[in-house]
Amino acid sequence: MYFTSPMTHPVDRIINAIIRHRxxxxxxxxxxxxxxxxxxxxxxxxxxxxxxxxxxxxxxxxYDNLQRVFSSPRTVLFIALFDxxxxxxKIDSMVSWGKRFDSLxxxxxxxxxxxxxxxxxxxxxxxxSDYVVSRTKKLSTEELRGRLRDSRALTGMLISDDESxxxxxxxxxxxxxxxxxxxxVDSLYREIARTAPGRVYITGAxxxxxxxxxxxxxxxxxxxxLCLLIVSVLLYAVFRRLMHVIAAxxxxxxxxxxxxxxxxxxxxxxxxxxxxxxxxxxxxxxxxAIHVFRTHARLYAEGNxxxxxxxxxxxxxxxxxxxxxxITTFAGFxxxxxxxxxxxxxxxxxxxxxxxxxxLLSILLLPIVxxxxxxxxxxxxxxxxxxxxxxxxxxxxxxxxxxxxxxxAAIAAVLLxxxxxxxxxxxxxxxxAMFPSGSNIRRSDAIIEKYLGGTRFLFxxxxxxxxxxxxxxxxxxxxxxxxxxxxxxxxxxxxxxLPLINKVSTALSGxxxxxxxxxxxxxSQGLLGKKFxxxxxxxxxPDRRSTKIALICKNVTGTHFLELSRSLTRHISRHFPDxxxxxxxxxxxxxxxxxVLIETQASSLAFAFIFVFCILCLLFRxxxxxxxxxxxxxxxxxxxxxxxxxxxxxxxxxxxxxVNTCVxxxxxxxxxxxAGYLIYRKKFRDRTAALVETARIKGTVILFNTFVVGIGFLxxxxxxxxxxxDLGIFVFVSMATSSVFALLFLPILFKLFGTGKTPALxxxxxx
Amino acid sequence: MRMHIPALxxxxxxxxLSASAVAPHSLFSGxxxxxxxxxxxxxxxxxxxxVTSLTDESIDxxxxxxxxxxxxxxxxxxxxxxxxxxxxxxxxxxxxxRAKITFFTINGDSVNHPRRWLRMKxxxxxxxxxxxxxxxxxxxxxxE
Numbered sequence: 001m002y003f004t005s006p007m008t009h010p011v012d013r014i015i016n017a018i019i020r021h022r023x024x025x026x027x028x029x030x031x032x033x034x035x036x037x038x039x040x041x042x043x044x045x046x047x048x049x050x051x052x053x054x055x056x057x058x059x060x061x062x063y064d065n066l067q068r069v070f071s072s073p074r075t076v077l078f079i080a081l082f083d084x085x086x087x088x089x090k091i092d093s094m095v096s097w098g099k100r101f102d103s104l105x106x107x108x109x110x111x112x113x114x115x116x117x118x119x120x121x122x123x124x125x126x127x128x129s130d131y132v133v134s135r136t137k138k139l140s141t142e143e144l145r146g147r148l149r150d151s152r153a154l155t156g157m158l159i160s161d162d163e164s165x166x167x168x169x170x171x172x173x174x175x176x177x178x179x180x181x182x183x184x185v186d187s188l189y190r191e192i193a194r195t196a197p198g199r200v201y202i203t204g205a206x207x208x209x210x211x212x213x214x215x216x217x218x219x220x221x222x223x224x225x226l227c228l229l230i231v232s233v234l235l236y237a238v239f240r241r242l243m244h245v246i247a248a249x250x251x252x253x254x255x256x257x258x259x260x261x262x263x264x265x266x267x268x269x270x271x272x273x274x275x276x277x278x279x280x281x282x283x284x285x286x287x288x289a290i291h292v293f294r295t296h297a298r299l300y301a302e303g304n305x306x307x308x309x310x311x312x313x314x315x316x317x318x319x320x321x322x323x324x325x326x327i328t329t330f331a332g333f334x335x336x337x338x339x340x341x342x343x344x345x346x347x348x349x350x351x352x353x354x355x356x357x358x359x360l361l362s363i364l365l366l367p368i369v370x371x372x373x374x375x376x377x378x379x380x381x382x383x384x385x386x387x388x389x390x391x392x393x394x395x396x397x398x399x400x401x402x403x404x405x406x407x408x409a410a411i412a413a414v415l416l417x418x419x420x421x422x423x424x425x426x427x428x429x430x431x432x433a434m435f436p437s438g439s440n441i442r443r444s445d446a447i448i449e450k451y452l453g454g455t456r457f458l459f460x461x462x463x464x465x466x467x468x469x470x471x472x473x474x475x476x477x478x479x480x481x482x483x484x485x486x487x488x489x490x491x492x493x494x495x496x497x498l499p500l501i502n503k504v505s506t507a508l509s510g511x512x513x514x515x516x517x518x519x520x521x522x523x524s525q526g527l528l529g530k531k532f533x534x535x536x537x538x539x540x541x542p543d544r545r546s547t548k549i550a551l552i553c554k555n556v557t558g559t560h561f562l563e564l565s566r567s568l569t570r571h572i573s574r575h576f577p578d579x580x581x582x583x584x585x586x587x588x589x590x591x592x593x594x595x596v597l598i599e600t601q602a603s604s605l606a607f608a609f610i611f612v613f614c615i616l617c618l619l620f621r622x623x624x625x626x627x628x629x630x631x632x633x634x635x636x637x638x639x640x641x642x643x644x645x646x647x648x649x650x651x652x653x654x655x656x657x658x659v660n661t662c663v664x665x666x667x668x669x670x671x672x673x674x675a676g677y678l679i680y681r682k683k684f685r686d687r688t689a690a691l692v693e694t695a696r697i698k699g700t701v702i703l704f705n706t707f708v709v710g711i712g713f714l715x716x717x718x719x720x721x722x723x724x725x726d727l728g729i730f731v732f733v734s735m736a737t738s739s740v741f742a743l744l745f746l747p748i749l750f751k752l753f754g755t756g757k758t759p760a761l762x763x764x765x766x767x
Numbered sequence: 768m769r770m771h772i773p774a775l776x777x778x779x780x781x782x783x784l785s786a787s788a789v790a791p792h793s794l795f796s797g798x799x800x801x802x803x804x805x806x807x808x809x810x811x812x813x814x815x816x817x818v819t820s821l822t823d824e825s826i827d828x829x830x831x832x833x834x835x836x837x838x839x840x841x842x843x844x845x846x847x848x849x850x851x852x853x854x855x856x857x858x859x860x861x862x863x864x865r866a867k868i869t870f871f872t873i874n875g876d877s878v879n880h881p882r883r884w885l886r887m888k889x890x891x892x893x894x895x896x897x898x899x900x901x902x903x904x905x906x907x908x909x910x911e
Contacts, residue, residue, distance in 0.1 A: 507879060508873070508878040508879055509878055514876075514878075515874075515876060516873040516874070516876040516878045517878075519847075519874050519876075523846060523847050523848040523874075
């Protein structure tokens with residue numbers, strides 16, 4: 001039993017309690033870890049980018065309404081690009097591949113040029129249906145071309161005008177496990193790709209999630225161990241004590257298991273964004289251990305050889321900065337709690353939970369590690385003699401911080417570059433843009449764009465206000481609406497029920513739209529058979545009141561789809577008052593997502609800065625010191641934005657977290673420097689000496705910390721998924737700029753303006 | 768994109784045609800298969816027919832017919848759709864029937880119709896007795 005005096009410092013009492021109950025703490029930690037580990041199995045993975053959209057968006061509601069009226073199954077698009085084959089051979093290839101895809105379990109319906117049936121002259125009514133590519137007659141190439149030409153409006157998306165690109169659309173059975181089905185599709189696709197006489201590609205919204213999923217698993221399997229290895233090596237290089245390396249890693253590992261254990265208890269889903277939480281938490285978690293072990297070693301070197309006293313002194317010095325760092329890091333990530341983007345929100349929630357767990361476990365477990373470690377700590381570089389090079393660098397640093405001309409120029413340069421770069425930052429809501437430029441999805445996108453009219457499908461839902469759509473006059477109005485939409489430069493093609501109506505009308509009555517054809521098509525419910533009815537069902541509702549028009553749009557950057565949808569809605573509402581109109585589709589959602597991302601970035605950043613500033617002011621008990629401490633991170637944030645602008649890296653559902661990570665982690669360097677200065681200021685007569693000593697003692701710790709944390713993040717640069725790669729690079733950059741700006745600009749501010757009234761930490765330091 | 772425009776009403780007319788073409792009536796009551804599209808016509812009583820399909824169970828139409836000389840008129844109505852068709856017919860020595868449309872209206876509007884002869888044969892789908900058809904489109908016999 002250890003006696004604790006009533007006058008003992010609160011931190012000492014905490015440390016005493018931890019050491020006294022160390023076995024209980026270890027046991028409870030182990031039990032909780034086991035429970036959390038069990039809960040990990042409940043985590044659900046969802047990498048479908050569309051699922052990250054806010055549920056309450058008007059455009060999302062519109063699209064959901066459209067889906068309710070015209071349910072569209074999740075489809076995979078297969079594209080083949082042929083060079084020098086006959087038309088018949090190309091079609092034969094598609095038919096053969098189509099049969100193979102159709103035989104896959106989980107694939108419901110495969111449509112390609114060989115399965116398309118169109119109205120043809122013949123049969124009982126002079127109008128029958130036949131395959132465009134006849135299955136009973138051998139057609140010559142010219143006959144085939146004639147049929148394709150005649151049916152262009154019905155086959156446009158399946159074969160390009162120059163016959164070089166053919167596509168195939170397959171429906172995925174939504175009742176089956178999507179990953180399993182898509183894995184089968186992907187395997188067959190790869191098999192076909194190996195022997196295909198042309199180049200083949202595969203794409204579709206359902207494939208995005210599959211490819212992201214695959215990239216995530218690849219990264220998780222490669223990058224996390226790599227991150228661990230690098231961090232371990234760096235830690236060992238510093239600690240030279242395996243136990244300390246293991247302790248530093250174990251604290252974070254347990255925090256991670258707890259974090260994801262909590263996720264397993266919630267309905268929230270694991271995504272590619274949450275997959276980077278471990279790689280973010282490891283450097284953050286070990287950073288605390290670096291400060292603790294290093295400070296403990298320094299105090300030991302300064303003569304504090306008492307085991308308990310050394311631990312207490314270490315935590316007396318570090319408790320506030322550690323707590324402050326954790327709470328500001330927590331704020332940086334918790335600022336995403338209010339975002340409407342589910343991926344980002346989940347990431348924010350669980351990263352901040354992880355930060356809290358890492359803090360708690362660091363405070364609980366690291367004193368126990370130090371207690372059990374009876375060997376004297378190894379002295380670090382700062383306690384040893386500095387090398388000549390280090391001294392030269394330090395001298396240059398001193399010259400800079402005490403030379404107004406230099407730092408004024410530096411601040412001006414940072415501001416100028418920051419503002420110029422900031423205005424170039426792009427925000428991208430289109431999930432396709434997240435894939436590498438050479439990826440299958442991007443190539444497919446480009447090919448469809450080039451050969452088949454476009455890759456963005458926008459839908460117009462027209463509902464007649466008074467009666468069913470079964471008169472020629474009504475369909476002539478629909479034709480005018482289509483003509484108007486088609487005249488827009490962004491629209492590469494239009495699909496609707498009208499080509500079929502035109503075909504049947506021409507065959508029956510010799511005019512494009514006839515009452516007889518409409519009656520035959522639209523009033524013969526059930527008479528013409530289920531296949532015919534199912535085709536009609538794709539374009540017109542059973543009550544014949546609503547029809548769908550699909551606009552095949554070209555891929556354009558910016559938010560033009562939202563503008564197009566609004567202008568179409570306005571035009572139709574104004575000129576066709578008999579119709580209710582709804583324009584919706586994935587490209588509109590992407591555009592809206594862009595605005596949501598901007599809103600997320602602005603609100604989360606504002607929240608993070610305000611929260612961090614308040615915490616800094618509160619814990620340093622000085623608005624002045626809090627204001628100074630936040631300056632480096634503001635400049636760092638501006639620099640990161642500028643670099644993103646200059647390098648063309650867009651803010652998307654993943655990279656939106658870069659700047660908040662910068663604020664949440666980068667602020668730590670300012671905190672540690674400021675806390676150090678407040679302590680050393682009491683030991684020296686003037687500010688300059690205190691600043692030099694702070695920079696000497698804390699500078700190397702901060703830089704080493706930056707190096708370890710930054711390298712941990714830089715591992716993400718090896719990711720195969722560009723947004724994760726960008727995240728890794730820019731978080732590393734933000735760490736570097738945050739630490740360098742803290743070391744460069746805080747001394748200037750403290751030298752010029754001081755700290756004002758003695759803040760709390762100075763009082764604490766006196767103790 | 769699959770389409771099926773077998774026109775039940777039309778088939779119904781054919782059924783009616785065959786029923787009246789091969790008097791006495793009792794000889795033609797029962798089930799007939801029409802063309803290669805799998806339409807099946809069942810004669811019920813003196814003037815009623817039912818048309819179904821071998822390949823699509825959702826096809827189900829009912830109608831009536833009248834016969835006058837070598838022509839026959841059939842009508843199939845469902846909801847607000849009324850199909851009316853006139854035929855010339857021939858009974859072949861092999862007990863099959865050939866028919867050709869002479870007029871076709873949809874809700875009273877006259878529309879274009881085929882010029883080719885079509886054929887129907889007795890069948891019993893329930894027992895798996897389904898005759899094979901030549902390709903109607905290859906029947907190039909001109910108007911008579």
